Amino acid sequence: MSIFILMLSLLVIGLAGFFLCRARALASVGGNARKLHSLPGYHGWHGAIMGVLPGLLVLTLWAIAQPLVIEQQLSGFFPAETMENDSQRILLMADVRRVAAGLDTAVATGSLSADEAISIRTEFGSIRDRLAGVGVALGAEVTPQVLQAAQKYRQLVATGALWRTVLTLIVAGGAFLYALSITTGEFRARNRVEKVMLGMLMLASTIAILTTVGIVFSMLSETLRFAKMYPIADFFFGLTWQPNFQGNSQLGLLPLLWGTLYISLISMIVAVPTGLFTAIYLAEYASPRARAIIKPLIEVIAGIPTVVFGLFALVTVGPLLRDWIAEPTGLGSSGSSVMTAGIVIGILNIPFISSLADDIINAVPQSMRDGSYGLGATKSETVRQVVIPAALPGIVGAVLLAASRAIGETMIVTMGAGAAARLGLNPFEAMTTITVKIVSQLTGDTEFNSPETLVAFALGMTLFVITLGLNIFALYIVRKYREQYE
């Protein structure tokens, strides 16, 4: 029975559970719902949950366990040393699965009978050709071991599917009968249903943790593999970035880190003053009407996808800077440059800084401004000497968050900064960043066994640590130096 039909039958059991338990609860009190402990609906839900949940649990566990068990069983077909080598084992198992799937297709299309699929041997002719005839392409000729393993695999999967069905249905049916048997008027169905609901709510909230664990785990394990293939000190302190897919690459982080920081610095030079002055004007000077119009307009910038800014950098800003500044001054001849990417990221970050700073400035109590005005200060003096110092921790936090966004920004630098890893000071030259190299090392190629691809995970880890550090530092500053006005 396929998993889909199995799920469907679970659903049917659940539906039956809902109506039967509800009816039984009502019948047990002679149809007078007021004598029930829980509302009839809760009795129904209890039945439904008992009908579906245990069966689903069995199904999930089975789905996780079956491949492991099968792999264990198949290891006898191959020499022990190949099974110990991780990447070889994975490749072999993939081969076995592909051949097994090919046999399945061949049986389904009728070019092999079910018996033939079990008894066929490599000695009888080329399996590859026969499978190619039914549209299953295999890379290399099938070895006898792989074929036997594939046949064993098919057999194991078939028995597995049978037992899976039987076990799931027995557990689901048993739980359903149990639910039916304990349903009486006094049965506390609501409490039990609510317990299950609470469990589900808790489960949902742990997904956030699982995501973080997934991020750290996936990057850490691949980074460790990278560290085995490439000296990690050379990665962190190397001055050249020269990946070479034939091997012998130089994968130094520093040029990328420098590009990242340089571009972020320029973006902050654009974004911080503009964002701050925008926020100050909106909070202190603008009339409510002007504010109601300008603020959403500025925030439109934040809603535009970064790839749009990337195209803007590539097609408009880059050539503009090149033709008007870089070429006349002889500083460079490339459209994609640190300046291009930095300015465009800066523009992207303006609304981010301005809306955060706006909230913070608005949180400074009016009495402080009034005190300052009362002493004869002008509005700008008040802002500079009273409001900004009071809001400083929040503003610094906002700036740090913006910096972390600039460092992690990908599309604008991919399209606007160039791909040449370079350590230099000229902002009109193309440079590259950590994010650009993650994209270029991982796009297309997914065989993770060379340092050239695995380095992307080390780069990702570096990026993650840097942005995480900045974020935590920002939170720390805000918490530590926040003035409490109440």
Add this chain to the structure above:
Amino acid sequence: MTDATHNGAPRKRHGSLMQQDALTRRRNAAESRFKLYGIAAISFSLLTLAFMLVTIFSDGVSAFRQASITFPVTLDAAKLDPKGQTNRDDMMKVTTIGYTSLLNKALVDYLDQQGISTEGVSDKQIAEFISRDTPAQLRNQVIADPTMLGQTISFSGFSTGRIDGYFKGRVTRETAQVDTNISVAQLDLADRLREAGILSVAFNWRFLTNPDASDQRPEAAGLGIAIIGSAYMMLLVAVFVLPIGVAASIYLEEFAPKNFLTDIIEVNISILAAVPSIVYGILGLAIFINFAKVPQSSPLVGALVLTLMTLPTIIIATRAALRAVPPSVRDAALGIGASKMQMVFHHVLPLAAPGVLTGTILGLASALGETAPLLLIGMVAFVANYPAGPFDGGMLDPASALPVQVYSWASRSDPAFIERSNGAIIVLLAFLMVMNIIAIVLRRRFERRW
């Protein structure tokens, strides 16, 4: 008691209020300068925004219009169906090359017949007027309907990207002189053809429905697969993120005890909201594709990555909406005997629903525009076949996505693709605008102030 102060030194003489002294003037100048900085900052942002949108629209609107060429073609049965039995398999053997030569000859003959001067333009160059996409199109038509054989039909197909660009101003006589792909004489001919009504520029629906096309045929490239891919992903993201996000927020806001574990979850969520999006791409590649074996470039894997990415945003928005429901509502519900679960699901959640929905739509809008993580999970691959229907396994077929299409077109060499890229942005921005308007309307319509 403060009389003494009056007896002190005589007050320094001040000027008239009407006449500002130097210090006041300086202070006032600083004041207006400061205000000016603010106005300058705002104008800079808004002007850049306007500039960006104007360049995108002026470059992109033309992607929706396309030059096509219309001329009669006699479908020579002897060439297209050499065996003459209208057998499908036999007809399949005639490749597009056969159709190409047929079309080329038909166009050259037709121009002769119409008496349009083809001075300075060789037959081969005339043939270059027809897009390389059209022979395949004609072939599909003929194979689908063999009765067309032997008839003369009026065939209409795209002209090549360079001719199209000439009518849109992308290709000019000056650029044609240095471009090896087109000559000035060809442009002259294009003008004459347009006068004769053979070439015409019209609204191009196929930009929205066609699949992507190769480097050689920018005129045939369309957004069909990208729109389907993005729609599938948004559908899945909504299905995944709404229940999980709402459940997690309810737990954290209403049930969670204050303990170490919930503290970790809280910090975690705020950290996840600030993780660069590309890191989610790496996660998707390592966990979903390499470990869980979800097919690469499929909408499902894209949706999983985007779900994890938008989850923190949605949780933060939902929690704010739940917090906005006043405690009196909770107290009243508990007071008349509702259980805590009933209180949340019967009273608090319905009251917070508009806020939750608004937050979800805005989260989906940001997911729709996200590009970087999708590059890593293979959505940038060239996809020529439409994915199947959403319930026929289409979620596992390779597809593209709108923002990724913008990127992949922008990285091609032919400038015609830049126009397409801008056109794709217009479509993307249109979708985003609709989503944002829905969110604003929802908020205006249902928002309650307590």
